[in-house]
Amino acid sequence: MNEDRNCQWRVARRPDGNVVAEDFQYTEEDIPRPGDGEFLLKTYYINLAPVMRMYMSGIAAAGETPLAIGDVIHGRAVAEVIASKHPDYEVGDYVQGQCGWQTYKVSRGTKQEKFRKLPDIGCSYSVALGSLGMTGFSAYFGLIDCGRPKKGDVVVVSGAAGGVGTHVVQIAKLLGCRVIGIAGGAAKCQLIKSLGCDVAIDYKDGDIAEHIEAACPDGIDLYFDNVGGETLQVCLENLAMHSRIVLCGSISEYLLDEPFGLTNYTRLRRTNSTMQGFFIYNHSDDFDRAERDMAAWLKSGRLRPAEHIFDGFENLPAALASLYDGSNHGIALVRIRRGPYDNRQQENR
Amino acid sequence: MNEDRNCQWRVARRPDGNVVAEDFQYTEEDIPRPGDGEFLLKTYYINLAPVMRMYMSGIAAAGETPLAIGDVIHGRAVAEVIASKHPDYEVGDYVQGQCGWQTYKVSRGTKQEKFRKLPDIGCSYSVALGSLGMTGFSAYFGLIDCGRPKKGDVVVVSGAAGGVGTHVVQIAKLLGCRVIGIAGGAAKCQLIKSLGCDVAIDYKDGDIAEHIEAACPDGIDLYFDNVGGETLQVCLENLAMHSRIVLCGSISEYLLDEPFGLTNYTRLRRTNSTMQGFFIYNHSDDFDRAERDMAAWLKSGRLRPAEHIFDGFENLPAALASLYDGSNHGIALVRIRRGPYDNRQQENR
Numbered sequence: 002m003n004e005d006r007n008c009q010w011r012v013a014r015r016p017d018g019n020v021v022a023e024d025f026q027y028t029e030e031d032i033p034r035p036g037d038g039e040f041l042l043k044t045y046y047i048n049l050a051p052v053m054r055m056y057m058s059g060i061a062a063a064g065e066t067p068l069a070i071g072d073v074i075h076g077r078a079v080a081e082v083i084a085s086k087h088p089d090y091e092v093g094d095y096v097q098g099q100c101g102w103q104t105y106k107v108s109r110g111t112k113q114e115k116f117r118k119l120p121d122i123g124c125s126y127s128v129a130l131g132s133l134g135m136t137g138f139s140a141y142f143g144l145i146d147c148g149r150p151k152k153g154d155v156v157v158v159s160g161a162a163g164g165v166g167t168h169v170v171q172i173a174k175l176l177g178c179r180v181i182g183i184a185g186g187a188a189k190c191q192l193i194k195s196l197g198c199d200v201a202i203d204y205k206d207g208d209i210a211e212h213i214e215a216a217c218p219d220g221i222d223l224y225f226d227n228v229g230g231e232t233l234q235v236c237l238e239n240l241a242m243h244s245r246i247v248l249c250g251s252i253s254e255y256l257l258d259e260p261f262g263l264t265n266y267t268r269l270r271r272t273n274s275t276m277q278g279f280f281i282y283n284h285s286d287d288f289d290r291a292e293r294d295m296a297a298w299l300k301s302g303r304l305r306p307a308e309h310i311f312d313g314f315e316n317l318p319a320a321l322a323s324l325y326d327g328s329n330h331g332i333a334l335v336r337i338r339r340g341p342y343d344n345r346q347q348e349n350r
Numbered sequence: 351m352n353e354d355r356n357c358q359w360r361v362a363r364r365p366d367g368n369v370v371a372e373d374f375q376y377t378e379e380d381i382p383r384p385g386d387g388e389f390l391l392k393t394y395y396i397n398l399a400p401v402m403r404m405y406m407s408g409i410a411a412a413g414e415t416p417l418a419i420g421d422v423i424h425g426r427a428v429a430e431v432i433a434s435k436h437p438d439y440e441v442g443d444y445v446q447g448q449c450g451w452q453t454y455k456v457s458r459g460t461k462q463e464k465f466r467k468l469p470d471i472g473c474s475y476s477v478a479l480g481s482l483g484m485t486g487f488s489a490y491f492g493l494i495d496c497g498r499p500k501k502g503d504v505v506v507v508s509g510a511a512g513g514v515g516t517h518v519v520q521i522a523k524l525l526g527c528r529v530i531g532i533a534g535g536a537a538k539c540q541l542i543k544s545l546g547c548d549v550a551i552d553y554k555d556g557d558i559a560e561h562i563e564a565a566c567p568d569g570i571d572l573y574f575d576n577v578g579g580e581t582l583q584v585c586l587e588n589l590a591m592h593s594r595i596v597l598c599g600s601i602s603e604y605l606l607d608e609p610f611g612l613t614n615y616t617r618l619r620r621t622n623s624t625m626q627g628f629f630i631y632n633h634s635d636d637f638d639r640a641e642r643d644m645a646a647w648l649k650s651g652r653l654r655p656a657e658h659i660f661d662g663f664e665n666l667p668a669a670l671a672s673l674y675d676g677s678n679h680g681i682a683l684v685r686i687r688r689g690p691y692d693n694r695q696q697e698n699r
Contacts, residue, residue, distance in 0.1 A: 147622075229616070242632070248619055262611015267578070269627030270597055273496075276625045278618030283591070 002104060002314045002337070007032050009073050010102035010317050012057050019325045020054055025318040026071070033107040040090040042080035042106045045340040047317065048130040049076075049333035051252065051324055064282060065099070066113075074102040079119065079129045079340065095119040095340070097129040102317055104337060117288065122296045125343040131306045131332035132168060132295045135281050139249060140168030141291040142284040145176075147247045147277045148223045152177035155217050157236060160227030161198065162189035164332040165249060167307040169225045170196045175303055178223070181216045183209070183232060185327060192307065192330055210235045220244065220272075228253040230261050237268040246276040307331030351453060351663045351686070356381050358422050359451035359666050361406050368674045369403055374667040375420070382456040389434035391445070391455045394689040396666065397426040397479040398682035400601065400673055413631060414448070415462075423451040428468065428478045428689065444468040444689070446478040451666055453686060466637065471645045474692040480655045480681035481517060481644045484630050488598060489517030490640040491633040494525075496596045496626045497572045501526035504566050506585060509576030510547065511538035513681040514598060516656040518574045519545045524652055527572070530565045532558070532581060538679055541656065559584045569593065569621075577602040579610050586617040595625040656680030 002008050006029040013026040035041045055062040056075045065075045078100035082090045087110060090096070098116035100106045110116050119129050131137055143165070150156060156173040160166040161182030173180045174197035182198035184190055190201035202212040213221075213235050220241030226233050229251025236246065246269075254261045269276060284291075298304035309329055311320035314337045323329060336343075351357050355378040362375035384390045404411040405424045414424045427449035431439045436459060439445070447465035449455045459465050468478050480486050492514070499505060505522040509515040510531030522529045523546035531547035533539050539550035551561040562570075562584050569590030575582050578600025585595065595618075603610045618625060633640075647653035658678055660669035663686045672678060685692075 248616060251616055260613040262613050263615050264609040264611050266612050266615060266625070267597060267600055267627065269625065271627070271629050273628045273632045274626070276615070276618065277623070278616065278620070279622045280620050283622045 003029055005032070006030065007103055007105040008314055009104075010314075011073050012068050012070050014070065015058050016054055020057065020318065020322050022318055024057060025074075027315075032105045035084050035086050035107050037086050039107050039109050040082050040085035040087040042096070042100060042108060043083045044078045044080045044100055044104050044106070044337050045095075045343075046079040046127045046130055047076045047100070047102060047314075047335045047337060048078065048134070048136075049311070049317075049320055049324055049335060053321055054325070075099065076102045077130065077135065079126050080106065081340070095126055095129075097134055104314060115282070115285075120292065120296060121341070122300055123342065124299060126340045127308060127310070127332075127334060127336070127343065128299065128306055130334045131164065131308060132299055132304060133292055136164040136332055137168050137295050137306075138284065138288060138291045139279075139281045140165045140172060141295060142281065142287070143247045143249050143279055144169050144172055144223075144225060146284065146287075147279050148225060148245050150176050150178050150223050154178045154222035155181065155219065155241065156223045156225065157181045157183065157213070157217065157221050158225045158227070159183040159204075159232045160250065160252065161193045161201070162307075162330045163227060164307075166225075166227055167193070167196055167331050168304070170198055171304050172298075173223075173225075175298065181213075183228075189330055196305070196307065204232065210238070213239050223247070225249060226251070230254050234263060234265055237263075237265045240268060240272045240274045242272050242274075244272055244274040246274065248276060248278040309333045311335045313337075352378060354381070355379065356452055356454040357663055358453075360422050361417050361419050363419065364407050365403055369406065369667065369671050371667055373406060374423075376664075381454045384433050384435050384456050386435050388456050388458050389431050389436045389439040391429035391449060391457060392432045393427050393429045393449055393453050393455070393686050394444075394692075395428045395476045395479055396449070396451060396663075396684045396686060397483070397485075398660070398666075398670055398673055398684060402670055403674070424448065425451045426479065426484065428475050429455065430689070444475055444478075446483055453663060464631070464634075469641065469645060470690070471649055472691060473648060475689045476657060476659070476681075476683060476685070476692065477648065477655055479683045480513065480657060481648055481653060482641055485513040485681055486517050486644055486655075487633070487637060487640045488628075488630045489514045489521060490644060491630065491636070492596045492598050492628055493518050493521055493572075493574060495633065495636075496628050497574060497594050499525050499527050499572050503527045503571035504530065504568065504590065505572045505574065506530045506532065506562070506566065506570050507574045507576070508532040508553075508581045509599065509601065510542045510550070511656075511679045512576060513656075515574075515576055516542070516545055516680050517653070519547055520653050521647075522572075522574075524647065530562075532577075534676060541679055545654070545656065553581065559587070562588050566590075572596070574598060575600070579603050583612060583614055586612075586614045589617060589621045589623045591621050591623075593621055593623040595623065597625060597627040658682045660684045662686075 009028045011026040061067045082094040096116045099114040156178040158169045162184040181200045182193040183202045200216045224236040224246045227250040230253035358377045360375040365373045410416045431443040445465045448463040505527040507518045511533040530549045531542040532551045549565045573585040573595045576599040579602035
């Protein structure tokens with residue numbers, strides 16, 4: 002990475018299957034200068050998410066515009082304001098928002114970029130891509146506002162070792178629930194147990210229906226669904242009275258040739274249960290509340306971000322590819338530079 | 351029908367396809383006498399419902415026990431207490447509950463029979479099988495408690511000409527909603543318009559997706575689902591923000607060889623919408639409230655029961671068969687005898 006230039010990753014071609022090096026184009030240009038009403042951002046961390054392959058495929062997703070060949074790839078980032086001619090942004094402010102895969106950006110602070118200033122809570126600003134960003138907020142609003150957990154509820158979380166899932170597990174435990182996490186493989190199951198899961202189910206080991214029935218003999222009060230498909234179908238067969246299903250993601254369905262058909266949705270009837278979807282930006286009026294609560298939990302040590310950090314701007318393409326092989330856990334992000342409170346030596350935790 | 355005997359219809363054999371005369375056995379026995387803790391009921395009206403074919407097939411459904419060959423067929427009824435050695439039931443009381451297809455019954459008033467005394471609201475006691483019974487209560491709790499309609503909401507109702515549907519249409523109008531009803535054929539569409547539908551969609555005429563989009567340009571706030579299947583799928587594509595889907599029935603799926611697979615349930619996400627099921631007896635603690643509200647609406651004339659009355663105990667089998675040909679509308683019931691306030695001359699209204 003050249004510190005004196007704006008380094009960028011662009012779409013070279015549409016991916017076919019998982020992303021490979023040839024799908025990306027590396028470019029450099031002069032660091033842009035802010036005009037009136039603009040400010041200049043210097044990037045510290047860039048978020049990694051499965052949806053990025055959809056961006057590269059030219060699909061409009063997660064509220065972002067479709068990308069053409071040659072465009073800088075979309076990516077939410079943590080960045081510092083290093084020059085400003087904008088009344089609302091001062092030099093030294095840190096923000097999270099849409100910066101794209103580049104090391105500098107000039108912005109007018111548009112609604113589409115969704116910039117949000119970061120509070121200083123005494124820990125690495127990478128948390129703005131996890132607990133204090135859209136990933137953590139998805140866990141917060143999905144679980145609390147949509148799922149309405151009560152103390153003692155039996156909460157099942159799929160994709161429990163992922164960015165959203167690791168937060169849902171911990172928040173549900175904070176709220177006094179009994180938490181059953183579902184993840185793939187022994188290492189991920191160990192991770193989610195260390196985060197507080199009462200039971201960790203390895204969906205690659207045996208029959209998931211039997212595991213769920215054994216873990217929830219009195220039924221499920223709240224199912225936080227990150228995967229869709231068969232796991233959702235199994236949970237629908239095991240609902241307690243007045244249970245809630247929260248639809249957050251359906252990663253198990255993305256690679257199917259035929260759309261998945263949910264045949265047992267009528268199971269919601271006998272138990273007066275609800276299935277609710279949510280989109281994180283529908284909750285933007287309440288982001289301050291989530292930030293306040295999550296920050297307090299972080300400071301007290303009751304919430305521990307599970308981060309999977311890749312180092313170096315040049316490694317963005319390979320880091321994205323690794324998301325699709327199932328080995329990733331927690332919040333995946335690429336560190337471009339060390340920011341405040343970022344003294345961590347160990348990588349890939 | 352022999353007034354001096356207890357006349358009964360029993361299961362002669364398991365139905366194959368629609369019910370036919372040979373599936374039923376007619377029997378007579380002495381009118382039973384109540385012992386200590388028992389009371390004797392005389393039947394006036396018997397409810398007709400599609401689920402009765404499931405009873406005859408030996409399937410446990412709607413909370414009733416499976417029937418053996420030779421058993422009296424299950425059926426909810428309105429009946430008068432004509433003798434009693436039970437402290438809670440007096441001669442002259444009218445009740446609704448599980449009497450079966452017979453003209454008299456001795457009972458101990460068990461929980462399974464779900465007896466409920468009828469208020470005298472100055473109109474035919476047949477309303478206890480409609481507005482003041484489980485059909486009307488299903489409309490009431492599904493729409494109001496689960497659907498939470500607000501004044502001005504766009505409410506879509508499928509199966510709108512049926513027993514539940516005709517009530518949902520009228521209650522939604524009472525609450526100030528804009529109501530789009532879906533029914534099969536011109537006659538049913540005329541009926542639901544006469545009950546207050548702002549738009550009546552004939553699902554047999556043209557493309558239902560186009561009809562729904564045209565009728566709900568700003569999306570659906572509340573979809574009351576009596577049919578499931580394709581209609582549910584279409585409504586999921588047309589949700590407004592924070593909309594509610596209430597799952598009451600899925601009659602369109604009952605006759606499919608393969609279970610219906612709902613492929614677009616994730617549409618609940620973008621609009622933060624919910625899909626809720628309910629089972630009427632989960633609301634039994636609140637039946638008094640529903641009865642009070644529905645009775646007030648009936649007395650004031652704001653709610654008009656749409657009844658489809660078949661006359662005569664001997665006609666029960668043929669009346670049940672007619673349910674499955676799609677010609678029935680509103681509450682289907684068989685009148686065994688005329689009860690209080692039942693001066694109606696016209697049948698099959």
